[in-house]
Amino acid sequence: MLHAQQMILFARVVDAGSFAAAAKVLGQTRAAVSKQIAALEDRIGAQLLHRTTRSMHLTEIGAEFYARCARIAQEAEEAERAVASLQGAPRGLLRIAAPLTFGRRYLAPLVAPFLAALPEIAIDLVLEDRLPDATRDAFDVAIRIAPRTDSSLIARRLADSAHVVCGTPDYFAREGVPESPDDLRHHRCLIYSALPTPRLWRFRDRKTVGVKGPFSVNHGESLRRALVDGLGVAYLPRFIVGDDLEAGRLQAVLEDWAWSAQKVWAVVPRHRILTPKVRAFLDMLEANFTPVPPWERPAPGVV
Known part of the structure; x- marks a missing residue:
């Protein structure tokens, strides 16, 4: 040869x-x-x-x-x-996929400072709640919110996705504060219908409770809107309602029971090279989400 x-x-x-x-x-x-x-x-x-x-x-x-x-x-x-x-300065198009609500709240605000620091990068950000397919979808980095990732992905854990049962103070004043998960059977529960079992809420010690209520939706931000409007009680990730809890618009209940196996991951298809632009974006995410994610930090001026 x-x-x-x-x-x-x-x-x-x-x-x-x-x-x-x-x-x-x-x-x-x-x-x-x-x-x-x-x-x-x-x-x-x-x-x-x-x-x-x-x-x-x-x-x-x-x-x-x-x-x-x-x-x-x-x-x-x-x-x-x-x-x-690949060994030089970060440059080129960076394709990012993320869940809709998470991307709008926590990724979109990072785009301008990231591009200002690295002007030779362009970003194509796709926000949708459908999980991207590593073998079919052409993305460089994706945000996944799941208990774990699969072997086809290189994953960097950014944060735990803690959940909280909450409602408005006015709602609890009218309907009473639940003292145990079982009490939720008698409350107006707002349902996030994109989950596999949306009307079965899971708590610590493998406790599960079947719930019902007047409103279900497959969009986290729309569910938050109904919650803030006093329509009922919901079981949501803190990254959706953290600001409302800090501001007092919402009140957390059953905090000793709340539980979630969900985590926030930044993932890259295993078959892709970790180019400088991808490494730079992953490093920026890690700097902004660890060790304490934004939704767990006190509001400005709060000690």
Whole structure:
């Protein structure tokens, strides 16, 4: 089998126009270059170059062989440039997928400062609650909220997605504060219908409670709106209602019972290279979400 390095060398000699010129470009002696071309001809079993003391030119076989060697040399150069770009400054299009509510609340505000710091990056942010498919969807980084990730992904854990049972202070003043999960059977429970079992709420010690209520929706922000409007009680991630709890618009109950296995992950398809732009974005996420995520931090001015 021919060695690619010999083929690239042959292309360089032809491009340079002489052994001497090629030797200078390659940093070798003329004799070394000539010896390698002779060895290549022996390996092929055909003469590639007509040589005289003053010139050289391609044989018919050499011309055909050169066309293929030149393509290999070009591919090698492009591969070197690609590797160099991966090791250089972050640049290029960064495709990000995230759940709708989480992305709007916590990713969108980070876009402007990130791009200001790295102006050679462009971002395509797709917000939807459907989980992206690592084998089908073309994304560089995705945010997943799940107990765990699968083996096709490189995952960086950003935070726990703690949940809380909550409602407005006025709602609890009217309907009473539940003292145990079982009390929720008698409350107006607002349902997040995108979950696998939306009307079965899970608590610590494997406690489950079947609930019902006047409103269900598959959109977290819309559920939060109904909750703040006093329509009932809901069991939601703190990243959706953390600001409302801090501001007193919502009141947490059953805090000793609330439980969730969900975690927030930044994931990258395992088959993709961790380019500088991806590493820069992951580092920015880690800086903003660890060790304490934004929804767990006190509001400005609160000690």
